[in-house]
Amino acid sequence: MADAARQTMQSLTEGVYLSLRRDLLSCKIKPGEKLKINEIALRLGVNASGIREALSRLTSEGLVAMEVQRGFRAAPVSITDLRDLTKTRIQIETLCFETALAHGDVDWEAHIVSAFHKLSHLPEFERINGQDCVNDVWMKAHGNFHQALVSACDSAWLMKMRSSLYVQSERYRQLSVPFRLEAERAPYIKAQEDEHRILMEAALKRDLATITDILDAHFGRTAQFVEALASDIAFLSE
Amino acid sequence: MADAARQTMQSLTEGVYLSLRRDLLSCKIKPGEKLKINEIALRLGVNASGIREALSRLTSEGLVAMEVQRGFRAAPVSITDLRDLTKTRIQIETLCFETALAHGDVDWEAHIVSAFHKLSHLPEFERINGQDCVNDVWMKAHGNFHQALVSACDSAWLMKMRSSLYVQSERYRQLSVPFRLEAERAPYIKAQEDEHRILMEAALKRDLATITDILDAHFGRTAQFVEALASDIAFLSE
DNA sequence: TCAACCAATAAAATCGATTTTGTTGATCGA
DNA sequence: TCGATCAACAAAATCGATTTTATTGGTTGA
Numbered sequence: 001m002a003d004a005a006r007q008t009m010q011s012l013t014e015g016v017y018l019s020l021r022r023d024l025l026s027c028k029i030k031p032g033e034k035l036k037i038n039e040i041a042l043r044l045g046v047n048a049s050g051i052r053e054a055l056s057r058l059t060s061e062g063l064v065a066m067e068v069q070r071g072f073r074a075a076p077v078s079i080t081d082l083r084d085l086t087k088t089r090i091q092i093e094t095l096c097f098e099t100a101l102a103h104g105d106v107d108w109e110a111h112i113v114s115a116f117h118k119l120s121h122l123p124e125f126e127r128i129n130g131q132d133c134v135n136d137v138w139m140k141a142h143g144n145f146h147q148a149l150v151s152a153c154d155s156a157w158l159m160k161m162r163s164s165l166y167v168q169s170e171r172y173r174q175l176s177v178p179f180r181l182e183a184e185r186a187p188y189i190k191a192q193e194d195e196h197r198i199l200m201e202a203a204l205k206r207d208l209a210t211i212t213d214i215l216d217a218h219f220g221r222t223a224q225f226v227e228a229l230a231s232d233i234a235f236l237s238e
Numbered sequence: 239m240a241d242a243a244r245q246t247m248q249s250l251t252e253g254v255y256l257s258l259r260r261d262l263l264s265c266k267i268k269p270g271e272k273l274k275i276n277e278i279a280l281r282l283g284v285n286a287s288g289i290r291e292a293l294s295r296l297t298s299e300g301l302v303a304m305e306v307q308r309g310f311r312a313a314p315v316s317i318t319d320l321r322d323l324t325k326t327r328i329q330i331e332t333l334c335f336e337t338a339l340a341h342g343d344v345d346w347e348a349h350i351v352s353a354f355h356k357l358s359h360l361p362e363f364e365r366i367n368g369q370d371c372v373n374d375v376w377m378k379a380h381g382n383f384h385q386a387l388v389s390a391c392d393s394a395w396l397m398k399m400r401s402s403l404y405v406q407s408e409r410y411r412q413l414s415v416p417f418r419l420e421a422e423r424a425p426y427i428k429a430q431e432d433e434h435r436i437l438m439e440a441a442l443k444r445d446l447a448t449i450t451d452i453l454d455a456h457f458g459r460t461a462q463f464v465e466a467l468a469s470d471i472a473f474l475s476e
Numbered sequence: 477t478c479a480a481c482c483a484a485t486a487a488a489a490t491c492g493a494t495t496t497t498g499t500t501g502a503t504c505g506a
Numbered sequence: 507t508c509g510a511t512c513a514a515c516a517a518a519a520t521c522g523a524t525t526t527t528a529t530t531g532g533t534t535g536a
Contacts, residue, residue, distance in 0.1 A: 036487070037488065071487070
């Protein structure tokens with residue numbers, strides 16, 4: 001890791017930060033899990049101070065929780081939080097759409113069409129040695145598509161808010177992945193894909209009303225899915 | 239400092255964080271100013287790793303900017319950013335008000351009335367050895383009043399967004415303080431106080447339309463004030 | 477039996493020193 | 507005169523070790 005970071009990353013701490021962030025978002029590090037500084041330092045082959053620095057940043061981002069003199073743990077998740085998060089996401093994303101629709105030009109439209117095309121040719125899931133995982137490439141493309149839709153929004157602050165909420169919700173999405181059964185999955189995927197197309201078309205037509213409706217359903221889906229699994233997910237409280 | 243922190247704070251790093259945050263918000267540390275780790279460590283009498291940790295947190299909060307291998311500096315300010323910030327603040331705060339008005343009960347109303355009363359009996363400015371400063375107590379009371387208005391909002395995420403935007407705008411407000419002349423000040427203060435009263439009354443009457451109008455004017459004031467001073471403030475770019 | 481105490485351990489917080497990287501300013505040759 | 511080169515310096519990044527603080531598990535005495 002130290003070597004990998006020295007080559008690809010600009011600094012070791014940056015590498016630690018990205019590495020932890022990835023594991024947190026994919027729920028490889030489970031919500032509520034203790035994050036022992038020395039253990040991580042040993043595992044990644046870097047000094048403890050870099051770990052502290054990375055964890056502090058992640059704390060500000062809401063992915064890690066800190067208790068003074070008691071260290072760090074992965075930020076907890078809860079149904080209450082997920083509901084609030086989803087509702088807030090819809091509100092903020094709607095604000096982004098309002099300006100994006102007003103400012104969007106033909107480049108923006110092209111950007112959306114392109115991102116949709118890429119997304120629609122990727123499978124959401126893949127099997128890695130028997131385990132069901134979200135396809136990383138799909139995840140990225142999915143993020144890019146939603147980003148493209150609002151990319152004509154000219155408010156850096158609004159986009160920053162949007163981005164931090166998006167990250168949070170990705171974490172919840174990952175949470176539900178191992179519990180999604182093959183059989184139950186198909187209709188969800190179908191609905192999702194349909195919604196992506198409708199979102200694209202509504203954006204091109206500057207149809208905010210339709211967009212708001214679909215956002216409700218689209219963002220709500222993950223929330224409902226996770227809620228339905230609440231009893232199966234050990235660390236998910238009310 | 240080390241001793242002060244050991245007594246009042248839970249940890250040295252926490253103390254460093256709060257100390258730097260205060261100086262950043264009051265613009266005692268000027269936007270764009272270099273933040274040398276060793277210098278700060280020496281000045282506050284603590285180790286460099288704690289400084290790095292605090293600065294990393296402040297970076298995530300948008301009060302500090304970091305460049306890899308080039309260290310930290312106070313986050314820059316610009317008129318463009320201020321305009322965006324103000325607009326976004328109004329949007330988010332409006333969302334907060336919507337739920338606050340819907341959920342607010344008599345306790346909430348009492349909270350507002352109380353916060354207003356305290357605020358209205360404090361002077362905004364004070365003179366500290368010949369220098370014009372914003373009165374710290376007023377600042378706190380002002381923050382509390384605005385917080386009280388939306389305190390019945392039940393969305394933790396929305397309130398978190400609101401809070402980080404509020405902090406940012408406080409920084410801009412401080413920026414304009416040394417340039418506010420005694421003579422020009424009175425009408426502004428009067429207008430502000432009137433707006434506070436109108437906000438309170440509109441909140442009690444659940445009158446969202448009036449609130450939105452006043453927010454526009456109230457938040458816009460600082461922005462206009464700073465913009466008018468743009469040429470006088472060295473580090474304020476377009 | 478059980479709460480209060482204490483020692484041993486584990487972990488967090490902090491430190492001082494070292495290594496790495498960027499910056500500055502002087503020197504050289506064209 | 508000007509750009510390139512490089513040494514000396516300053517600052518950031520990293521490290522290994524120490525100090526401080528929580529936690530745990532066992533012992534004592536009521």
